[in-house]
Amino acid sequence: MNEFNHERPLIMHIDLNSCFASVEQQARPMLRGRPVAIVNRRTDTTALVTASYEAKAMGVKVGMKLREAKILCPDIIGIESDPAKYRFVYHKLLDIMRDYSAHVTMKSIDEGVIDFHDSTAAIAGRDLADIGYEIKQRLKDEIGVWMRCNVGISTNRFLAKTAAGLHKPDGLDVITPENIQDVLGSLKLTDLTGIAGRNEKRLNSVGIFTPLQFLAADSVTLHKMVFASVVGDWWYKRLRGWEVDDVATDIKRVGRQYVLERFGLSYDQILQRLHHLCESVGSRMRGQHKAARGIYVYAKTLDRQYWHASHMSQLPFCHDQTIYLQAQQLFRDAPTRLREIGIHCYELQDDMDSQLSLFNDQIVRERQVTSAIDDINAQFGERTIHSADTLNTGTYVKQKIPFGSTRYL
Amino acid sequence: MNDETFLNERVDVVAVFGEGLNPCRPIKFRRPSGREITITEIGLRHPNVQGKRMVHVFDVTDGGADYRLEFDSERLTWHLKMEADHYEK
Numbered sequence: 001m002n003e004f005n006h007e008r009p010l011i012m013h014i015d016l017n018s019c020f021a022s023v024e025q026q027a028r029p030m031l032r033g034r035p036v037a038i039v040n041r042r043t044d045t046t047a048l049v050t051a052s053y054e055a056k057a058m059g060v061k062v063g064m065k066l067r068e069a070k071i072l073c074p075d076i077i078g079i080e081s082d083p084a085k086y087r088f089v090y091h092k093l094l095d096i097m098r099d100y101s102a103h104v105t106m107k108s109i110d111e112g113v114i115d116f117h118d119s120t121a122a123i124a125g126r127d128l129a130d131i132g133y134e135i136k137q138r139l140k141d142e143i144g145v146w147m148r149c150n151v152g153i154s155t156n157r158f159l160a161k162t163a164a165g166l167h168k169p170d171g172l173d174v175i176t177p178e179n180i181q182d183v184l185g186s187l188k189l190t191d192l193t194g195i196a197g198r199n200e201k202r203l204n205s206v207g208i209f210t211p212l213q214f215l216a217a218d219s220v221t222l223h224k225m226v227f228a229s230v231v232g233d234w235w236y237k238r239l240r241g242w243e244v245d246d247v248a249t250d251i252k253r254v255g256r257q258y259v260l261e262r263f264g265l266s267y268d269q270i271l272q273r274l275h276h277l278c279e280s281v282g283s284r285m286r287g288q289h290k291a292a293r294g295i296y297v298y299a300k301t302l303d304r305q306y307w308h309a310s311h312m313s314q315l316p317f318c319h320d321q322t323i324y325l326q327a328q329q330l331f332r333d334a335p336t337r338l339r340e341i342g343i344h345c346y347e348l349q350d351d352m353d354s355q356l357s358l359f360n361d362q363i364v365r366e367r368q369v370t371s372a373i374d375d376i377n378a379q380f381g382e383r384t385i386h387s388a389d390t391l392n393t394g395t396y397v398k399q400k401i402p403f404g405s406t407r408y409l
Numbered sequence: 410m411n412d413e414t415f416l417n418e419r420v421d422v423v424a425v426f427g428e429g430l431n432p433c434r435p436i437k438f439r440r441p442s443g444r445e446i447t448i449t450e451i452g453l454r455h456p457n458v459q460g461k462r463m464v465h466v467f468d469v470t471d472g473g474a475d476y477r478l479e480f481d482s483e484r485l486t487w488h489l490k491m492e493a494d495h496y497e498k
Contacts, residue, residue: 027468028452028475030470084455085466088456144453381462382460384460
């Protein structure tokens with residue numbers, strides 16, 4: 001298969017521009033046209049989650065510390081993230097996209113893919129670029145005038161996403177076999193999704209320094225010399241417009257992390273925050289009807305040291321107290337002078353009653369109590385009932401924007 | 410940094426319930442001080458579920474400041490939760 005895919009481009013990638021900053025500028029008209037940064041906490045040392053285009057034009061980049069951003073852009077306005085607002089926009093975008101096809105996949109809170117294969121005759125008969133412009137207009141009509149999105153259209157997800165990144169903000173591009181050489185010729189290797197760091201070095205090692213050289217490489221070179229696996233074949237197909245990324249990803253782990261609100265917290269105070277994270281992880285895991293067998297706890301110190309410990313159980317678990325008891329046990333060996341803690345549960349499996357021994361009263365009782373607590377929290381709001389140990393931690397350990405996964409939206 | 414004032418003021422609101430994508434549109438509100446604010450634009454309206462209680466959040470402006478109004482659909486009350494009327498230069 002060394003030919004380009006010549007079928008009609010039927011994959012559309014939609015990406016909201018500087019999503020959280022745009023939503024804040026939409027919600028608060030006084031912020032429009034001003035440099036805005038979205039942060040998770042109002043401190044100078046916090047990293048930027050998103051920056052508005054006005055801030056980006058001044059050199060501000062996502063991931064930069066607010067303090068650094070203020071040097072580049074003294075007028076920058078730091079806004080604390082508001083997940084409920086972004087969740088609403090996510091659902092509006094999803095509703096709009098679903099009006100055009102039953103096959104919609106959200107890749108994250110601010111981007112999604114519409115697959116127009118198998119769409120109705122009325123939709124299939126339309127030019128996809130027209131539908132793209134219509135979606136842009138509907139975003140403005142149904143959410144607000146400040147909302148903009150990039151639209152990319154091609155024959156596979158990879159090229160559609162690449163097309164969506166060509167003209168930010170508010171672009172609409174189509175990649176076809178006819179223009180792919182021109183498009184790739186205008187990009188750097190690291191502009192391609194999935195090519196960064198290690199993959200770039202791998203390609204460089206065989207003399208591939210540009211996307212066009214990448215495209216010209218044969219499949220044997222990519223398979224045997226560059227990626228040393230089937231990944232090379234995938235890249236060969238991906239660059240020619242064949243679909244290799246339409247795969248459902250299974251949930252592998254559930255976790256949370258927390259950067260301590262101040263340094264010098266006592267060991268007990270840090271344990272309380274760990275307890276809070278355990279309750280949050282337990283709730284998310286049960287919400288997905290999963291139980292875990294593995295638990296992993298980590299910490300980062302002020303000296304940038306990384307510590308971790310893990311444990312694998314024979315029986316699956318999903319209850320807050322079970323998670324916390326194990327995490328607490330592991331955390332005994334944690335270093336001092338911490339700046340960040342985190343926990344995740346892995347080796348997930350479907351949580352089924354049958355996995356529990358009917359004769360183990362304690363497990364059954366624990367399950368009933370947890371189920372009752374989950375029901376109450378669902379009815380009256382998150383953390384209506386929680387451990388007394390975490391009574392004061394809610395002020396600090398807040399729910400933040402889930403990046404990369406739309407499972408909890 | 411953004412200069413926001415977080416409040417919890419019970420306010421009187423004049424709102425229009427009509428048709429379209431945004432059927433509820435607050436027009437103006439009166440703060441406990443007696444000051445009346447006329448809304449010139451609703452930036453965004455989004456629901457915020459608090460357990461089984463639904464609170465509708467309206468981010469609005471009068472052209473001089475941004476405000477956050479919350480309408481509790483169970484208690485049928487309006488509260489002013491935030492005012493941002495000054496951004497440091």
